[in-house]
Amino acid sequence: MNNQLDNLRDELDDVNIKLLELINERGRLVKELGDIKKAQGMKAYDPERERDMLNHIIDQHEGPFEYATIEHIFKQIFKAAKELQEEDYHKTLLV
């Protein structure tokens, strides 16, 4: 029984690290997207595109979490990436 607990905990640790890697990969993609958009004179943040992404995620969702929970977690992830773009933008202004 306790072996089973240990195995599940190891699996959980692996999933945590994979999540970390994906969240950071997402951050790098959003930064890259923001840089290209700024170079084209476009605003980096696009609320409509964010809504579309969220709808696409919700469409694919099958549980066990509630839709509202998934939406909440992704909004935190999106918000973090937005801050990363803004931070970058402010740094540009200061140069």
Added chain:
Amino acid sequence: MNNQLDNLRDELDDVNIKLLELINERGRLVKELGDIKKAQGMKAYDPERERDMLNHIIDQHEGPFEYATIEHIFKQIFKAAKELQEEDYHKTLLV
């Protein structure tokens, strides 16, 4: 240039779906862990283990996000999983 934007958006959508799958996989693991612990008369929620997981994640973190941002996102993910265990527990009480 716009092809490059489209490609990055496609990559972002892929990362979003992978994140969704991992968050849900994590939910299933936490539920399974909680069930085993309850069957052994243990409390499902263990704040010390949660702190250890968070420290392990932070140790592996290399950016681009701030440590505080990563901690915040993971606390939301942990909180959701905790609610899933509690929900399950309340359902058991009602049977």
